Amino acid sequence: MRYRSVLLKFLSALIVFGSWEIAGRIPVSFAFPTFIESMAAFWTLLVDGRMFVAYVETLKPLVVGVLISASLGIGIGLAIGLSRKFDWLVSPIFVVMQTAPLAALIPLLVMVYGIGLTSKVFVVCIMAMPVIVLNTSGAVRNTPASIIEMGQSFLGTRLDVILKIILPAASPIIFAGLRLGVSAGFIGAILSELKITPTGVGDIITYSRSIADYPSMYAAIFSIILLAVIFLNVLERIEEYLFKGSRQTYVSE
């Protein structure tokens, strides 16, 4: 069974990369390289070290932005989930953040915060924070009423109930929100490099395009997807490991 799932994944990769290769050979556009050309460029970028240097630059706003989004987002989400008033006060901001056309807001951010790291961190936060906040508040609000009553009836203080009941009960969904936040943050980091100042991987993309080195451009895009997939898989494994017991939430029959 496990063997077959590996086989199917391999087959799926073969179909995607195969059609890429064919589309590149036709070619559908002179700006669309084949899969093999792109992989060769990917290899060159890896070997001459440009890729690593670029990622150090790209990961900076991503890491800072995700850390800020996670700590602030979980805190705010918790407050929204616990207090109706806070919900009314703050929730609309995050709904707006989630639906706002970010690319249109970037020029505004640049005017206020310049073209440095701050603006990029902002873009990452705008992408990552809403989903973290909304997941956290939803999870907190969905804590089963009976286990909260249980905590109260066994003389738990408000803080006990939050720390020992609500947070653990909400943590699987909070973590899922973090995972979604990280993947949104990835998009934010790349977007900010393309729209604000070309640094890191965004620089490889912009520069390769400007000199018509399309294989390198697609190699850079490919590397972003690859890194995001690997990172999300790792987070998913951590999630499975942490919450393997509470995943099977029981239903009283």
Added chain:
Amino acid sequence: MNDKTSDIENAVSVHNVYKNYGDVEALRDLSLDFPRGQLTSLLGPSGCGKTTLLKIIAGLLRANSGEITVNGQPVAGPGPDRAFVFQDFALLPWANVIRNVAFGLELRGVDRSEREAIAEKYIGDVGLKGFEKSYPHELSGGMRQRVGLARALSVDSQVLLMDEPFSAVDEQTRRKFQEDLLKLVKNESKTFIFVTHSIEEAVYVSDQVAILLPRPSRVSEIIRPEGFRHKDANSIRRDPEYLDIVDRIWASLRTYVE
């Protein structure tokens, strides 16, 4: 203190309690006494406010007016003198049996080694020895409720409040639970308040059955099934007095069941 409180004949007293949910009157002028060391059932059709009354006694809900006293002290909120057994068990799914049973003590700030020793004793008492490290999702419904019961027993409260504790377990487990409950009432000097919608169950386990009628709820009748209380668990269900009381209660409730 202890001598003085046990002088009071009723462990819990409810006087002239009113409770409204918005415009809906849930309880009107309800008064009821719960004698010490006995099991009192609150019996009635669904929506008659029996769980509301139990939660008011627990301090989880506030009455609009009226007086509730436990050992002569007015109730202002949850207290160490009362422990609650929940209909849906209310276990922490991420915690194993021993942590769940010890959770009441954990919230009271008892040390880990001490509270686990106490929990272990009650896990044995309810027949779950060997399951200390199991998680709730690995247990059957009946076993989960035993965990809930052990948690309530381990905080050693004088009053146990049970909200339809056996309604979510299967029929055979339920019968076993009822027999075990009779032993528990006999062996522990605790006062039990037991909410149920099963007439047979109420008559089988209770020293006193309070029949509540709905909308708004009030106590319509108090029945004390005493004749067969000394008999052993197996013969109660065939006792003529038991069967008579079950019939009588059904006759008075049937007009309220649609």
